[in-house]
Amino acid sequence: MFDLASVRADTPGAARVFLDSAGSSLPPSSVLDEVIGHLRREAEVGGYVAAQERAADLDAGYEVFARLLGAERDEIAFTDSATRSWLSVFDAVPLAVGDRVLVTEAEYAGNAVPILARAAETGAVVDVIPSDVHGQVDVDAVRALLDERVKLVSLVHVPTNGGLVNPVRPVADAAHEVGALVLLDACQSVGQLPVHVGELGVDLLTGTGRKWLRGPRGTGFLVVRRDARERLRPRLVDLHGGEWTGEREFRFRDDARVLELWECSVADRLGLITAARYALDLGLDTITAEVADRADRLRAGLREVPGVEVHDLGARHAGLVTFTKQGTDPGEVREHLAAHGVTVTTSGLSSTRLDMTRRGLTTVVRASPHYFVDPAQLDEAVAAVGTA
């Protein structure tokens, strides 16, 4: 049973009308205590001893994320951001002249820039999969675009600029028929939706701690499925992912941690693991239902406000609510809401250029309520949009 009072009591920032869990969410007290407690311990005994004391908990983190993501523990790696996860795994996908990379209209700028840079360097070609009538990736169009030159299909589960949930499984199955790897950016889905790599059928998955998982900033994670590991050509490997075995010899690890770096913020890693445990304890199905309830209520309220247009695409909606208000700049809406104690953000053209350009949008206001938001706070937010 979901207990709103108890999750709110666990959330030091809950009194604010906080609608930016797609940006950087509010951590529960247990995460905060874990991070601060470890920093204090490091100050007492030094970082090495403090980490050694928590070795079992750090190791258990692989099990926790394997459970969260439906993976095996040797398929999990930790990094310092979703972007770091994405960059290191993308860099390890072999690409040569004439190879093709498919992206969707939901592609995120942080992925698009390295894809375009590598295409320019290698002579690989980037093609965009069009969207269907719902605005999500068109499964039939993918089939038509696929051939054996496609080496990678880059998918975004939930885009940064709206509430749609892209279909993944049928795209992954079609991609596998031509031998392509499938890389899923699950930054906006992990922590708000059940995400199971086996069911989604993806080879590689990346995510962040700071958004729907309510973990610390500067944390990320990565899934490399066992079958995909052999097909990667890791390059950005340190003394943790590889071993210097002879004067001119080295050996890579043979699991996902080949892409992990030795140095990390141990406090943040512990906080991330605590955040994942917290989500698992609440239950992802419960979280999904509570987030959907908040987002639906917010969309319904916003649609009643004169001049407001809600922009979320997709046959199925996640917890990101995007809108504009006629005659008021999205940045002004954000500032007006901030002055009324409501935290939202804006999402601009350059973050999701393909989708925004196709829809003729330059900036939208993005409100992303998590389960710890009291429904009455959403009504306050809607009222504040009304006076913006």
Ligand SMILES: *Cc1c(COP(=O)(O)O)cnc(C)c1O
């Ligand atoms: C936020 C976001 C990222 C990047 O996450 P970081 O934590 O900044 O690395 C990647 N993809 C999508 C879709 C995002 O919304």
